[in-house]
Amino acid sequence: APGEVKLMRCEDCPSELDEALYERLHRWRAEQAALLGQPDYCVFTDKTLLAIAEAVPDDEAALARISGVRSRKLQQFGADVLALCAGEELPRKEENI
Numbered sequence: 001a002p003g004e005v006k007l008m009r010c011e012d013c014p015s016e017l018d019e020a021l022y023e024r025l026h027r028w029r030a031e032q033a034a035l036l037g038q039p040d041y042c043v044f045t046d047k048t049l050l051a052i053a054e055a056v057p058d059d060e061a062a063l064a065r066i067s068g069v070r071s072r073k074l075q076q077f078g079a080d081v082l083a084l085c086a087g088e089e090l091p092r093k094e095e096n097i
Contacts, residue, residue, distance in 0.1 A: 022053035024084050031092065032077065043077065044068060056085050 048068030057063040
């Protein structure tokens with residue numbers, strides 16, 4: 001099923017979700033979407049965020065293997081996502097303007 005492909009596991013299989021990371025990614029996505037004037041899912045879907053929070057990629061190659069992270073999104077958002085996965089706090093974008 002498409003959801004299983006995105007999660008890289010069956011939907012009923014146990015998850016190794018890093019819940020704190022998922023929450024940070026969720027907040028970050030909302031901020032990005034607001035800055036872009038787009039719905040949240042245009043940045044990344046919920047299932048993509050779940051897959052990232054389960055895999056906790058530590059480099060671009062690992063992030064690129066996650067379904068929903070295509071080259072454009074990797075280029076646009078990859079550094080932020082990898083920083084969040086590493087536990088870093090990102091400055092708010094509007095503070096940098």
